[in-house]
Amino acid sequence: MKNGTGVIAAFGRAIVPVVLGLLTAMPAGAIDVPQPVLDAQQQRIEVIQQAMQSAVSIFANEGQGGGSGVVITPCGYALSNFHVTKPAGDYMKCSMPDGRLYDAVIVSIDPTGDVALIKLLGRDDFPYATMGDSDQVRVGDWCFAVGNPFLLATDFQPTVTFGIVSGVNRYQPPAGTLLEYADCIQTDASINPGNSGGPLFDAQGKLIGINGRGSFEKRGRVNVGVGYAISINQIKNFMGYLHSGRIVDHATLGAIVSSDEDGRVIVTDVLEDSDAYRRGLRYGAEILAFGGRPVTTANGFKNTLGIFPRDWRVPLSFRLDGQRHDVYVRLMGVHGREELLTKAAGVPLPMPEPKPKPGPKQPGGPPGDQPRAPQEEIPDVPLPKKIRPQPGRIPIPGHPGQREAVIPEHVQPWIKPRTGYANYYFNELHRDRVWNAFTAHGAFDETGETWALRAAPAEGGEVRVVLGDQQVTGRFTGQMGQVDLTRDLGEQLDPPESGGLLVALHVWQRMLRLGPLQFGDVYYLGTAPLPGYDGLYDVLVAVHDVIESHFFFEPDSGHLVAIEMFPDSGVDPCEVYFHDYREIDGRQWPHAMHVRYGDRTVMELNWDEIDPAAKPDDAS
Amino acid sequence: MNRTSPMRTFNAARFPSTSRRPGSVCCILAAAVLVGGWVTTTAPAADPTSFADVVAEVQPKMAKIYGAGGLRGLQAYQSGFLISPDGHVLTSWSYVLDTDLITVTLADGRRLQGQLLGADPRIEIAVLKVPVEEDVPYFSLDLAEDLEIGDRVLAFSNLFGVAMGDEPASVQHGNVAMKTQLAARRGAFETPYDGPVYVLDAMTNNPGAAGGALTNLRGELTGILGKELRSTLNNTWLNYAVPIDQITDSVEAILAGRTLPRSVDDQTPKPAQPWTLGLLGVRLIPNVLPNTPPFVDAVVSGSPAADVGMQPDDLILFINGRVAPSRQNLLDELSFIDRIDPLHLTIQRGIQLLEITVQQAP
Numbered sequence: 001m002k003n004g005t006g007v008i009a010a011f012g013r014a015i016v017p018v019v020l021g022l023l024t025a026m027p028a029g030a031i032d033v034p035q036p037v038l039d040a041q042q043q044r045i046e047v048i049q050q051a052m053q054s055a056v057s058i059f060a061n062e063g064q065g066g067g068s069g070v071v072i073t074p075c076g077y078a079l080s081n082f083h084v085t086k087p088a089g090d091y092m093k094c095s096m097p098d099g100r101l102y103d104a105v106i107v108s109i110d111p112t113g114d115v116a117l118i119k120l121l122g123r124d125d126f127p128y129a130t131m132g133d134s135d136q137v138r139v140g141d142w143c144f145a146v147g148n149p150f151l152l153a154t155d156f157q158p159t160v161t162f163g164i165v166s167g168v169n170r171y172q173p174p175a176g177t178l179l180e181y182a183d184c185i186q187t188d189a190s191i192n193p194g195n196s197g198g199p200l201f202d203a204q205g206k207l208i209g210i211n212g213r214g215s216f217e218k219r220g221r222v223n224v225g226v227g228y229a230i231s232i233n234q235i236k237n238f239m240g241y242l243h244s245g246r247i248v249d250h251a252t253l254g255a256i257v258s259s260d261e262d263g264r265v266i267v268t269d270v271l272e273d274s275d276a277y278r279r280g281l282r283y284g285a286e287i288l289a290f291g292g293r294p295v296t297t298a299n300g301f302k303n304t305l306g307i308f309p310r311d312w313r314v315p316l317s318f319r320l321d322g323q324r325h326d327v328y329v330r331l332m333g334v335h336g337r338e339e340l341l342t343k344a345a346g347v348p349l350p351m352p353e354p355k356p357k358p359g360p361k362q363p364g365g366p367p368g369d370q371p372r373a374p375q376e377e378i379p380d381v382p383l384p385k386k387i388r389p390q391p392g393r394i395p396i397p398g399h400p401g402q403r404e405a406v407i408p409e410h411v412q413p414w415i416k417p418r419t420g421y422a423n424y425y426f427n428e429l430h431r432d433r434v435w436n437a438f439t440a441h442g443a444f445d446e447t448g449e450t451w452a453l454r455a456a457p458a459e460g461g462e463v464r465v466v467l468g469d470q471q472v473t474g475r476f477t478g479q480m481g482q483v484d485l486t487r488d489l490g491e492q493l494d495p496p497e498s499g500g501l502l503v504a505l506h507v508w509q510r511m512l513r514l515g516p517l518q519f520g521d522v523y524y525l526g527t528a529p530l531p532g533y534d535g536l537y538d539v540l541v542a543v544h545d546v547i548e549s550h551f552f553f554e555p556d557s558g559h560l561v562a563i564e565m566f567p568d569s570g571v572d573p574c575e576v577y578f579h580d581y582r583e584i585d586g587r588q589w590p591h592a593m594h595v596r597y598g599d600r601t602v603m604e605l606n607w608d609e610i611d612p613a614a615k616p617d618d619a620s
Numbered sequence: 621m622n623r624t625s626p627m628r629t630f631n632a633a634r635f636p637s638t639s640r641r642p643g644s645v646c647c648i649l650a651a652a653v654l655v656g657g658w659v660t661t662t663a664p665a666a667d668p669t670s671f672a673d674v675v676a677e678v679q680p681k682m683a684k685i686y687g688a689g690g691l692r693g694l695q696a697y698q699s700g701f702l703i704s705p706d707g708h709v710l711t712s713w714s715y716v717l718d719t720d721l722i723t724v725t726l727a728d729g730r731r732l733q734g735q736l737l738g739a740d741p742r743i744e745i746a747v748l749k750v751p752v753e754e755d756v757p758y759f760s761l762d763l764a765e766d767l768e769i770g771d772r773v774l775a776f777s778n779l780f781g782v783a784m785g786d787e788p789a790s791v792q793h794g795n796v797a798m799k800t801q802l803a804a805r806r807g808a809f810e811t812p813y814d815g816p817v818y819v820l821d822a823m824t825n826n827p828g829a830a831g832g833a834l835t836n837l838r839g840e841l842t843g844i845l846g847k848e849l850r851s852t853l854n855n856t857w858l859n860y861a862v863p864i865d866q867i868t869d870s871v872e873a874i875l876a877g878r879t880l881p882r883s884v885d886d887q888t889p890k891p892a893q894p895w896t897l898g899l900l901g902v903r904l905i906p907n908v909l910p911n912t913p914p915f916v917d918a919v920v921s922g923s924p925a926a927d928v929g930m931q932p933d934d935l936i937l938f939i940n941g942r943v944a945p946s947r948q949n950l951l952d953e954l955s956f957i958d959r960i961d962p963l964h965l966t967i968q969r970g971i972q973l974l975e976i977t978v979q980q981a982p
Contacts, residue, residue, distance in 0.1 A: 140674060299784050
């Protein structure tokens with residue numbers, strides 16, 4: 001950097017006398033600036049002053065590295081880049097423009113999307129950024145970045161750079177499978193090393209993105225007017241996951257698509273154990289819409305895919321054999337669970353080779369699929385002495401040069417290491433939050449071992465389910481079923497064609513009676529949508545026997561809304577939706593259950609009688 | 621009826637209201653609020669100072685150009701823009717166009733094969749034609765505007781090849797820092813163009829940006845973005861655009877067909893005794909490719925070419941004002957020129973452009 005600084009200094013010497021000359025020649029007020037311009041300027045200053053209060057300068061490794069972040073809640077949750085927090089590990093120091101240095105802990109990481117959530121400690125009234133809607137951002141809109149370029153914020157004051165939005169819905173390919181920037185915002189506001197993880201604001205001071213990447217190429221790692229920010233709407237989708245303390249994965253459809261000569265997006269391969277396959281997607285199908293967006297190019301499809309977390313169910317429209325299908329598809333993970341852990345932990349991230357890379361999944365494509373120039377993550381460590389970025393490598397100060405920070409005693413309670421988690425503390429926090437909100441309606445731990453549910457359908461007959469501690473029995477219209485709880489549950493999916501309704505109800509009873517601590521392995525997944533329902537739901541994942549079940553809780557009321565019971569991987573779950581909650585003896589019981597399996601409704605159950613203290617012999 | 625369909629909108633109000641237990645950690649509440657609140661979006665107040673409307677008007681006129689390259693840091697793409705409703709595209713004259721297969725991607729994602737109509741290496745521009753069936757949006761060169769120092773500008777280009785398929789071009793903003801002659805010389809900025817340029821304070825001239833459009837804040841065309849240019853003196857990069865008035869004559873000549881190479885079956889009558897390479901005293905590099913450029917391999921001593929100082933490795937760009945993109949084009953063109961007439965050659969030697977005239981000894 002000596003050269004660069006030298007050049008600027010030389011300019012300075014040449015220019016300063018000229019500027020002084022101008023100033024003396026022109027008394028103040030000689031230039032008549034129109035009032036609207038002055039007003040606009042004043043407004044801009046105020047917006048920037050307000051917005052920059054939420055900016056965080058991250059100092060990792062005893063000040064040897066760092067980057068930027070932005071606080072998004074009053075209690076100090078802050079967004080940053082995975083590649084910024086990674087070298088720091090569990091604990092880092094963060095400064096804010098108020099002149100204070102705060103301790104912060106890692107909450108969750110999203111290595112694929114290059115996002116990390118951290119939590120600053122010590123206040124519950126942090127200044128925080130207001131979220132914007134990045135889908136409303138237009139090319140040509142003003143925007144500004146706030147951050148810690150070149151680690152200049154040693155005086156705790158962040159740097160503001162101003163620019164316009166140069167592009168939206170940009171796709172920047174990953175390095176391997178990590179650090180993929182899908183649907184990102186391109187800006188000519190200066191994004192330099194150290195800006196990584198910091199906020200990109202719109203002209204109103206709303207948070208529209210997290211800066212993290214730039215195109216640099218041969219001019220060295222300083223801004224050349226091309227920076228990229230992860231869109232805030234993508235992060236909104238992941239927000240529940242990012243609060244979960246987990247190592248979060250992105251999604252794949254389980255199918256490969258490419259553009260054909262007619263500009264259609266065609267499926268060229270489908271995994272047979274993918275949900276997409278089970279929903280009817282086949283080779284040759286034309287993708288029409290995905291995730292609520294029309295699909296016109298393979299890149300557009302990849303862009304949309306990049307904004308959704310693993311395990312979400314997302315609307316997909318496709319045409320096959322002339323017929324249109326509108327379905328919800330459950331997305332698979334980009335990585336195997338072990339694979340993601342390995343990649344997220346300490347393995348040096350491969351820097352994109354300094355040569356053009358093939359376009360994403362469009363082999364031999366026409367010019368629209370031309371190789372892109374190499375894009376690079378902004379190094380998180382701008383000018384460290386020992387770990388200066390080497391060309392072609394991401395500096396990973398977890399390697400030579402790293403100094404482990406000593407975690408202060410008062411911070412230690414906020415950190416719970418556990419395999420598979422970025423910080424298990426936060427998973428427990430939300431698991432308990434969700435469970436406490438649910439049991440606020442009345443706890444089920446003191447109900448009997450056997451529950452009996454009875455319905456008298458209008459068409460006659462009797463429906464009866466008895467949930468016991470040894471077995472589950474069910475009598476339905478024209479069907480009987482039972483489950484021996486001492487045997488492999490995944491093999492007993494009665495009644496037929498239900499996907500395992502009796503097992504699902506057993507899992508429901510087990511969770512309600514035992515709670516997450518006694519149930520087995522229960523963790524907080526984050527938030528996810530339910531097809532046909534508004535909003536997002538808190539999800540607890542519970543593993544018992546070979547069965548994995550997802551419990552969906554309504555965040556405002558705390559009610560259990562649905563269970564998905566997966567008897568195996570690669571098969572459809574039995575879905576039970578709970579409605580019509582009514583009180584019996586101080587507890588809220590769902591008096592209506594809607595059961596789905598695959599693409600269809602299996603049955604509607606409307607209970608006339610629920611006995612939470614039935615005798616086991618009622619099963620007969 | 622308690623029967624409900626899960627496909628119906630979920631109604632939280634159906635549940636009895638509950639008071640939430642106070643969390644032991646302040647953030648539990650905040651996180652929950654966040655969970656409930658983040659799906660709502662508010663439409664941002666329209667910013668009257670946004671360039672979004674102007675940008676949206678310009679974008680349909682932009683084009684992305686794909687051709688030769690892709691090796692050793694040479695990008696196989698550059699930028700361009702439509703200058704006629706019939707599909708004429710103005711772009712930068714570069715190695716990217718050294719191929720039979722030039723593909724032009726219009727703003728709507730249409731990929732069309734571009735035909736090189738002509739070029740002017742002296743100002744580093746070229747004109748392509750793409751087949752379009754209907755009128756397309758375009759910049760009229762006649763309506764181009766001048767800029768003054770300090771004027772604000774928008775630069776549209778496909779820098780770094782960021783915009784793929786139907787993605788719109790990248791847009792940057794800046795100011796005219798200087799109007800000056802480009803100090804093109806060996807050891808400084810190595811380019812054949814030494815005419816007037818707008819020097820910009822934005823980093824517009826990135827890989828792939830050459831041929832992009834520079835507009836004023838009303839979206840009116842003012843210049844064409846130049847190539848990447850680095851001073852070999854201090855390694856600084858220059859961001860510049862060539863004013864449109866510098867190129868209109870050349871574009872006019874190209875559009876009129878005056879610069880096109882003539883093929884052997886052209887109807888123009890041929891002289892009985894035309895110029896030949898042997899007469900000129902030049903040997904070109906062998907015809908190894910379909911479009912081998914006319915590089916001089918050797919100059920016969922004592923020949924007319926030697927007299928005017930032609931050298932090995934000279935690249936013949938123009939012959940009597942017509943572009944000679946290949947060795948074959950040069951040979952064809954020679955066959956139209958009577959050996960009693962002078963031969964005007966534009967030659968590239970290194971970064972220099974030389975104009976030479978060869979006359980047969982009487």
